[in-house]
Amino acid sequence: xKKLLSLLFTLVCFTAFAENKDNTDYMKQxxxxxxxxxxxxxxxxxxxxxxDIYTGxxxxxxxxxxxxxxxxxxxxxxxxxxxxxDHYDEINNQLVKMKAKDYKEYALLQVLMDFSQLSKSFxxxxxxxxxxxKPKSDAGLAYINIVFKDGLISEINSKDNTGNLTxxxxxxxxxxxxISDSSFKKKLPGDVNIFNQ
Numbered sequence: 424x425k426k427l428l429s430l431l432f433t434l435v436c437f438t439a440f441a442e443n444k445d446n447t448d449y450m451k452q453x454x455x456x457x458x459x460x461x462x463x464x465x466x467x468x469x470x471x472x473x474x475d476i477y478t479g480x481x482x483x484x485x486x487x488x489x490x491x492x493x494x495x496x497x498x499x500x501x502x503x504x505x506x507x508x509d510h511y512d513e514i515n516n517q518l519v520k521m522k523a524k525d526y527k528e529y530a531l532l533q534v535l536m537d538f539s540q541l542s543k544s545f546x547x548x549x550x551x552x553x554x555x556x557k558p559k560s561d562a563g564l565a566y567i568n569i570v571f572k573d574g575l576i577s578e579i580n581s582k583d584n585t586g587n588l589t590x591x592x593x594x595x596x597x598x599x600x601x602i603s604d605s606s607f608k609k610k611l612p613g614d615v616n617i618f619n620q
Contacts, residue, residue, distance in 0.1 A: 449554045449569065450547055459483045460606070461596040468588040482606045490607050500609055511609065517616040 465477045479493040479500075486505075493499040498513035508521045541547075545556040545567075556567040563584050570578040579591045 449549055449571065450542060454541070457485050457599045458602050459596070459598055460600070460602055461593045463594075464592045466590045468590075470586040482602050484602055484607075488607055490609075492609070502607065502609065511611065511615070515616075516612060516614065517618060518611060519618045519620060521620045 460480070460482045462480050463478065465479075467475045467477075469475065476496075477493050478495045479491070481489070481491050483489040489501075489503045491501045491503075498511070500511050502509040503523070506523055508523050510519045510521075511517070512519075541556070544560075544562075545558055547557075548555045552571045554569040554571075556569070558564050561584075565582045565584055567579065567581040569576060570580070572578075576593055576596065579593075581589045583589075
């Protein structure tokens with residue numbers, strides 16, 4: 424669950440390319456994004472537990488759906504829509520199906536599906552190449568920083584209220600290009616255990 428919460432808090436902050444100008448309004452650019460796909464490397468530094476590293480791909484069609492697809496070190500994915508959250512975990516061979524409205528901890532789902540809502544949930548300050556975000560309400564998160572390099576987003580780092588750090592590096596980012604429906608479809612093993620919550 425902590426992995427997903429970190430994801431949701433950081434995933435809302437993926438963004439489009441930025442012009443290489445000092446006066447670029449990154450929050451305005453976030454609001455204009457219609458779709459995004461990228462490869463990612465996620466490093467979680469869990470206080471008192473050490474470091475976990477994950478890699479995979481992310482696909483988002485704004486206001487519609489998002490897929491966070493872990494490939495390494497094992498298969499795990501979250502398919503999120505405005506109504507549902509499906510989580511598959513290869514280690515436990517299970518799919519958990521949830522209604523988004525029933526889960527308070529997923530309050531940022533609407534933001535995830537519509538970046539233009541970011542300013543409603545976060546206060547923000549832009550300094551040079553970094554956008555600093557702080558949640559307006561206690562959501563278990565201390566901050567999110569989005570770092571840009573050469574006009575492109577290069578890193579998203581966040582810290583939760585217990586001191587856990589998450590750093591996400593993006594590569595092969597594509598903005599506002601059509602994402603096929605097949606990108607959001609994941610094949611499940613025939614013997615998968617399905618739980619409805």
